[in-house]
Amino acid sequence: MSSEHWIHNLLPWLASPQASQLDEACQQGLMQADYLELESLLGVLEHQIGNIAPGSSHPQLVFQLMAARVKQLLEETPEAPILDSRQVANVYEQLVVAKHNAAAAHLLQVLAIQADAESLLALVETLQELPPEDWQSVGLALSPLWSAKPDALTEFFEQLDDGFLQPSTTAVLLDLANYSVRKGILETHPWAARAEQLSQLLQQVIYRLRQLEKEPREFGDTVEVVQQALADSLALTVSLCDCLGQIANFIAKEPLIDALTLSHRRIQTEAAAALARLEVDEGKERLIALSHDAAARGRVLAYAEELGLMEAIPEEYRTLQAAAESELASWLADPAQFGIAPQEIELIEHRTQYWPSYEEPRDCYLFRFTYSMPQGPMHNIAICGPLTHCFQTDVSSLPVEDMFSVFAGWQAEHEEIFEVPADQLNETQQIESERMQQYLQSLGYESAKPIALTLFFGETALIGTAEKAGQEWIVLTDGNELLSYPSSNRDPKALNPEIVLCLFRGRKLLRTFNG
Numbered sequence: 001m002s003s004e005h006w007i008h009n010l011l012p013w014l015a016s017p018q019a020s021q022l023d024e025a026c027q028q029g030l031m032q033a034d035y036l037e038l039e040s041l042l043g044v045l046e047h048q049i050g051n052i053a054p055g056s057s058h059p060q061l062v063f064q065l066m067a068a069r070v071k072q073l074l075e076e077t078p079e080a081p082i083l084d085s086r087q088v089a090n091v092y093e094q095l096v097v098a099k100h101n102a103a104a105a106h107l108l109q110v111l112a113i114q115a116d117a118e119s120l121l122a123l124v125e126t127l128q129e130l131p132p133e134d135w136q137s138v139g140l141a142l143s144p145l146w147s148a149k150p151d152a153l154t155e156f157f158e159q160l161d162d163g164f165l166q167p168s169t170t171a172v173l174l175d176l177a178n179y180s181v182r183k184g185i186l187e188t189h190p191w192a193a194r195a196e197q198l199s200q201l202l203q204q205v206i207y208r209l210r211q212l213e214k215e216p217r218e219f220g221d222t223v224e225v226v227q228q229a230l231a232d233s234l235a236l237t238v239s240l241c242d243c244l245g246q247i248a249n250f251i252a253k254e255p256l257i258d259a260l261t262l263s264h265r266r267i268q269t270e271a272a273a274a275l276a277r278l279e280v281d282e283g284k285e286r287l288i289a290l291s292h293d294a295a296a297r298g299r300v301l302a303y304a305e306e307l308g309l310m311e312a313i314p315e316e317y318r319t320l321q322a323a324a325e326s327e328l329a330s331w332l333a334d335p336a337q338f339g340i341a342p343q344e345i346e347l348i349e350h351r352t353q354y355w356p357s358y359e360e361p362r363d364c365y366l367f368r369f370t371y372s373m374p375q376g377p378m379h380n381i382a383i384c385g386p387l388t389h390c391f392q393t394d395v396s397s398l399p400v401e402d403m404f405s406v407f408a409g410w411q412a413e414h415e416e417i418f419e420v421p422a423d424q425l426n427e428t429q430q431i432e433s434e435r436m437q438q439y440l441q442s443l444g445y446e447s448a449k450p451i452a453l454t455l456f457f458g459e460t461a462l463i464g465t466a467e468k469a470g471q472e473w474i475v476l477t478d479g480n481e482l483l484s485y486p487s488s489n490r491d492p493k494a495l496n497p498e499i500v501l502c503l504f505r506g507r508k509l510l511r512t513f514n515g
């Protein structure tokens with residue numbers, strides 16, 4: 001198919017507000033495009049951005065695929081032609097103006113991927129004049145530079161003069177510089193000469209964080225806006241502490257000590273590590289003391305090892321169990337989970353056993369964690385070791401064996417483990433479903449409502465609901481044995497069909513692997 005044809009068909013799809021999938025021919029054309037085709041597409045889009053439907057996610061996919069294709073072409077032929085950096089910057093500006101921010105971040109990646117002198121200059125100018133709107137988008141745009149060659153990184157930072165940079169942009173640039181020095185890609189920190197300026201900036205951000213804690217309404221009218229302001233300030237503070245620690249200029253001592261007084265454990269950890277690099281006893285002492293905090297412990301131990309302070313950490317916090325507890329606390333504190341670390345974490349069971357997807361036995365830890373809530377304490381069970389996970393459903397009522405099983409069943413993935421919804425069964429599967437319903441009836445269960453047939457390495461079982469003695473039950477049977485649990489929307493410990501299915505799978509897997 002000619003480039004003209006797939007590009008021609010791509011344009012009306014971009015302009016459509018409907019969330020239809022990209023035509024396969026267009027997608028393949030873009031994924032296999034050569035330099036001239038990409039150049040042609042970019043030229044056409046330069047005059048068509050205004051026709052793209054507002055709020056559409058379509059341009060994000062197009063520019064994501066374009067960036068991936070540019071990367072692939074340069075990997076195949078490092079000396080291959082590259083897209084004109086000025087034209088890329090111009091289309092980026094149009095995307096930002098049109099509020100297609102995710103697409104704009106992917107397009108900006110192209111400049112970072114190409115990493116020639118002109119592209120790097122255009123990238124720097126863009127970051128100073130019209131940067132992406134938040135640090136996550138900046139991080140996405142600059143992500144190729146984390147694997148850039150030393151010469152390209154050196155040139156990139158040299159072109160970053162003292163011009164204005166938004167805090168969100170500065171945070172990512174600091175992370176890039178800190179990473180490059182820590183990994184030995186760059187011999188000296190590219191912003192070492194800015195120690196005084198960065199120290200002043202840290203003091204300003206610390207003041208902003210204190211104001212956020214006292215009067216959050218001054219920073220926005222909605223919770224989302226305030227949280228974004230907090231996240232941006234935290235990201236910048238953490239990056240500044242790490243940077244000043246690596247620069248190791250004593251001028252940073254006072255703002256770093258001030259950072260220790262903030263309540264956020266991550267900031268305390270970074271400030272303490274930075275002070276420890278300056279051989280400030282207060283930093284060393286705080287870093288060691290923070291090892292008792294499970295959510296901070298993983299990073300504390302990494303810094304302690306790097307700084308030769310590991311022997312000063314209490315032995316109880318250097319065990320595998322302590323590391324697992326720390327991993328769980330950090331996972332629960334992630335905004336995608338609970339957003340804060342639990343008040344209590346208690347070990348329920350530790351076993352070394354074979355686990356799905358691993359060839360060697362794994363240390364498996366079950367923890368009970370507790371959050372203090374206004375309506376009373378909230379408990380649940382989580383696993384750490386081969387995976388870190390907990391369910392929304394409280395599985396603490398299960399025996400320990402079944403706790404392990406339900407997590408193993410949840411993690412298991414294999415082409416011979418799948419479900420067929422009850423309304424999609426073929427004739428043979430329907431017969432199997434009816435046989436298992438008869439088995440349930442023989443055990444006193446009535447009004448069975450199949451949800452699906454589950455197939456497990458050739459074995460078939462039915463999962464659904466049924467009634468017995470005036471109670472609704474979640475049932476799973478293969479026609480010979482039965483899993484049955486009361487169904488309730490009110491009881492937080494009542495299992496749902498997903499948990500029962502995971503339990504069924506996990507029992508079989510762990511019994512097979514561990515005898």
